Amino acid sequence: MTDRYRESPDLWAELCYEKATGDDGYDYDRNAVRRAQVLWSLQYDRRPQDLPLLRWLARQEAVCRREAPFQGLTDQITLAGALVAEHRQVEDVWLQWEIKRANFDTWCGYDGEHLLAAGVRATLDFVRESGHPDRDEVLEYLAGRSDISEEGVTEWAERQRLTFPDDPADEDPLTLIERAQFAGDRPRARELLDQWAAGRTRDRDTLSTLRYELTELGAFAEAAAAQRDSLAFAESAWDRASAWHTLAELERQADHHDAAWAALSECRRALADVSGWTEVGLGRMYVEELLRLAVAADGDLAARAFTEADRQARDVPRLPLVVWQSAAEAAAKVGDQPRAEHYARLRDEERRRIDHELSD
Secondary structure, three states: OHHHHHHOHHHHHHHOOOEEEOOOOOEEEOOHHHHHHHHHHHHHOOOHHHHHHHHHHHHHHHHHHHHOOOOOOOHHHHHHHHHHHOOOOHHHHHHHHHHHOOOHHHHHHOOHHHHHOOOHHHHHHHHHOOOOOOHHHHHHHHHOOOOOOHHHHHHHHHHHHHHOOOOHHHOOHHHHHHHHHHOOOHHHHHHHHHHHHOOOOOOHHHHHHHHHHHHHOOOHHHHHHHHHHHHHHOOOHHHHHHHHHHHHHHHHHOOOHHHHHHHHHHHHHHHOOOOOHHHOHHHHHHHHHHHHHHHHOOHHHHHHHHHHHHHHHOOOOOOOHHHHHHHHHHHHHOOOHHHHHHHHHHHHHHHHHHHHHHHO
């Protein structure tokens, strides 16, 4: 596939950022996966003549990060920037700046060394002599990065080669799992995850990774099993409450509603030992999960979950819009019309408050 784009720049339009809206109502980049697959291929088959294509891909990643509803600093944009930087062309400082300022996450997390890959002195001289519209902003940023030296840039470039090796056999297995997930190849991601987990000690880090990756794969029952094992590593009351909350969420997603209720009961017991728990996010998350369970479960369990959530909600301030929405839905589910109307009013009031703030 990559050779097509190497040979025909006219085809690069297939790799551009293209806004689309998914079934969930969120915007996404229709060509993100195809572009990522080309980037991965270029990583493992590096050629000097690929720089124009790499620049195109990097610029599209910058647009994608700028337009993405959840912003973020992705593997794709970091890889694109690293591959461009490897060519050490001073004029790429402008492209690297475009990536750096794409969003809040790239501003904070995208290495400043990308801008200086051609050399600190050479880049500074080039920018000072330029009439580029971003000249002053780049100079101001670089003036605040006096910690970056010529030697430091060289060492950074060496670390980048280790982070993005040119042989797939040297790649971090978890990176390959994430890439398979991103490409929508769940069977391959699961195969790689099983290979990674085989024979590993089920310590805190392993269990945490398993829980996360299995959740991403939609294997909620297995993710719940990993989370249950990880309870042994929860030491403080806060850690126990958080761990039980996560387990409850996974059990609910696995349709194990009785197990989810039992986990929430343990979460509440742990919260009793957390000072001021009603004032923190974990307390609000506990109430929200009770409501989600009330919506998902049936019969007596749904009623019990709603009754407990309704009782706890009276003591937990500043509940967000999503909780009021779930509360109205749960009350209607269990047939409590007065509480359904009560929560619907709170939901609508919160929505109006948010709309008012956004309009100011």
